[in-house]
Amino acid sequence: MFSTVLVRRLALASLGLGSVAAVAAGPPAKTKAKPVPPQQGIGINLANLDKSVAPCEDFYHYANGTWLKNNPVPAAESRWGSFNELADRNQAIEKRILVKAAAAARTAKPGSNEQKVGDFYAAAMDSVAIEKAGLKYLQPRLAQIAGLKNLAEIQQYMANPKSISTGWYGMGVGQDSKNSTVYAVQLRQGGLGLGDRDYYLKDDARSKAVRAGYKTYMTSVFQLLGDAPALAATNADAVIGLETKLAQASRGRVDLRDRIKNYNKVPVAQAVQDYPNLNLPLRLKDAGLAGAQDVIIGQPEFLAAVNTLLASTPIADQQQYLRWNLVSDVTSALPKAYGDAAFRFQQVLTGAKVQQPRWKRSLRATDGALGEAFGQLYVDEAFSPAAKARAKQMVENLRAAYAERIMATDWMSADTKKEAIQKLNGFAVKIGYPDKWKDYSKLKITRESALQNLFATSEWRREDNLGKFGKPIDRGEWGMTPPTVNAYYNSSMNEIVFPAGILQPPFYDPKADDAVNYGGVGAVIGHEMTHGFDDQGRRSDAKGNLRDWWTKEDNEKFTAKADMVGKQYDAFTPLDSVHVNGKLTMGENLADIGGLTIAHQAFLKTAQAKGGQKIDGFTPEQRFFLGWAQIWRANARPEYVRQQVQTDPHSPEQFRTNGPLMNMPEFYEAFGCKDGSKMVRATADRSRIW
Structure with missing residues (x-):
């Protein structure tokens, strides 16, 4: 997506973070006489920890080390982590929906979403028909290009909205x-x-x-x-x-x-x-x-x-x-x-070793072409109204905690705080799926040709975009589809958006305790909120307008704190001599630090945090930080890491985990970390804005 609107996304590439979490999930769990056996997908899976690593030396590998050893990157992937695991589970649901839709499309009402989704997927899966067609449907467009004789004709070709x-x-x-x-x-x-x-x-x-x-x-x-x-x-x-x-x-x-x-x-x-x-x-x-x-x-x-x-x-x-x-x-x-x-x-x-199966590639193509038509089928099966309501409540809990942090800052003036609170209160919140779905009535999809379907959706998307000009702003529009495992902040809309696809374990688990959910999806919510106040998002006001609402002194103080974060991440080296680019990743790093800080503030208000009772030998605050670390577990091929560092505004996962914690005294206290430990920065070297 491009626009001068600033859209900040939580995750890597097509993966990301989301938002949901329950309002207090009930009374704090009581300490058991014997440890509860590890359970996959519920709270913290103790089997993933590597207790040979000291938490104060490398918390990422302490929390995830055994998982990392037991989960090498599959041959068809370039990285494998919690985001991929969730995407895989989502895709299993999506595949079932699409196979059913493809079978039903022949008898579905022509022009209905069911017909379009089913036929698009069926055509994409029909490799025999694609081979047989060859370049039949591409040739007219190739011939058009071959016939261009001069600059004027090049200009006409580029001006035609139907050109791909x-x-x-x-x-x-x-x-x-x-x-x-x-x-x-x-x-x-x-x-x-x-x-x-x-x-x-x-x-x-x-x-x-x-x-x-x-x-x-x-x-x-x-x-x-x-x-x-x-x-x-x-x-x-x-x-x-x-x-x-x-x-x-x-x-x-x-x-x-x-x-x-x-x-x-x-x-x-x-x-x-x-x-x-x-x-x-x-x-x-x-x-x-x-x-x-x-x-x-x-x-x-x-x-x-x-x-x-x-x-x-x-x-x-x-x-x-x-x-x-x-x-x-x-x-x-x-x-x-x-x-x-x-x-x-x-x-x-x-560095991927084998190509992903055709059904996964066809699924992604269907989601990309007919995301909200497909999304309606997805949310009917995978996302309940109750889950949406719980997510909204957690967002409000985080919003309240953020307001407290803003008002408690000792470096921000009263005037700037007032504007910041207005912006925070102005956040529009979108959860799960759109209230109003896109209208695909003008888009024609058939089983005849997967290529023709791509051309049709490209033209439809172009027309949909150009048709906005001169109309009122559509504040209900989404920039991601419901099944997407990601989340984002849109500066010009001043909105935070959490698709249904991300509101699943390990980010949010209704069976887990508050500590895990606040450390997971709570930090995700805080991350997207903080994008409204990162080095670029802060340049927009409560209405989404690019405007400098900061005093000169506050701006200088913020910049100094942000520069310190940049230097911290510049020093991280995921591979031999490859360094993280602190300037490229600045917005995401600030959002990680701010998001975790705000989520922790909100968690402290829960009954579990106040009760202080241990679960599986961990205090509530320790479980909060373990919940944070487990959402970032991932293995990646060296080729992928090199590409990520060069092109991705997100830092590699171990630094997204450890970087914020190294600036948080609350983490030091939770795990008894002493000065001199690798996870403890000297006081003068810490940077935390909120």
Whole structure:
């Protein structure tokens, strides 16, 4: 999802954290004469602990060490952890729903969600039909690209909303970050097949290997399309050369985090004058946006480079670039050879050993294409109204605790505290699933062709986005589907969102004690709340507008505390000489520290915390911190970790666990940690904002 709206997500890639937790789950559990046998999925599984590791030396491995030893990364995965385990359990439910929907779709009402979901999944699973179709449904689009003769025709192709994956740069409609009551047209950098500019520009061994793998992948695809080997390699070089020039003009991930720097609003007339080769009047007209008076440009220097390259790049090279963008985006619906080529490149990036089964890939495609139609079927089976009500109550418990922490800060002035409380009280809370579902009535899905279904959903999604312009802001819209194992904070909406998919063990377990739930989902809720006050989220006010509501002195104090966190995480090394990037991960690290702090504050109000009785030999506060650690347990392949550190705003899991704890005296006290222990930072080196 792109927009100048700041969307902060809790988890890695497609995985994440969520929110739910019960209001006090009853009276505190009493200490038993004999330890309760470990039970998987209920509270804390004692079998996962490694008591040969001292909790004050490395809490992550103390809490998860045996699990880590017993759960190597499966061959089809690049990482494996609690997020994956939950996603796997969710997928088992989703698969059952989809198989049933596919069988029922033939007799379902035409145009109904059941028909569309069932037929989409059935077509995606029909590998025989996909092989038989070959390039039949792709050929007309390839022929269209092959027929482009000049820049004017390139501009017409890019302006057509029905064109798929045009590359070059991104354009869409989203909230105006400085006026959150209206939608605005937004232009931003894009067009890189490798996603991150550093893969094109760095000369380290890994970057070179990624580029080599990318060229091999691209050459293979061009040969599958009919190019002779030498021509395929030449065409791949042309595309990579063009993408490298785009990379040179692109901002790095750290700079892209700066919300002020990436908000540049100009009149349409000015943009037309500055970037004549984009032919914005045509693109806006064909997109139904001719009435736009202004556009928000994320990275002006990038569009300037695109403007130059569109005129200077040979048309033949541009054709290969458009051809590559089209085909690489739909390999999942093309014959097996295309998917195999794509997977071989993914092996270079992530280290996965075997491709995931077709049903998992088809499931993800269905969720991505028809997420809210599919989501309705999912929540009917997997998420009850009672679970939603419990989650809402926990959010309010956390909100109250956050207000206390804000008012208790000794570094924030009264005026800034007042604004912060207004923003906290203004958080909109979305839990489980939308109150109003998306309308897919204009989207036609059949069993005839998985590829045609991809094209149809892409066009529908584009039309859905462009159609927002000029309409009131849809504050009920969701940026994730109900089955998603993740959560997010949206700055321009000033909302925190927790899909049903994340509201399951180990993040939230109705059978577990409050300590575990507050350490799990409670910290998740606090994490998303804290994104409203992290180094970028804090720049928006209670209404979601990008506005500086901080006093100069408070801003300086906050920045100093945040900088200290950045230095802490810079020092973490997940692999040999690979360091975490404290600036790239700043927002997530601040949210982890703040979220855990707030969750602990809220937990202290529960009957369990006040009772102080042990369960399985652990005090309530110890169980709280164990609940935190277990949601981050994960093993990952070295290739994945290297990619994560370079491109992901989230720190590797062991540092997401230990990093916040190293700043918390409450943790030291709970486990009796003494000065000099690895988990204990010197007082002058601790940083905790809330």
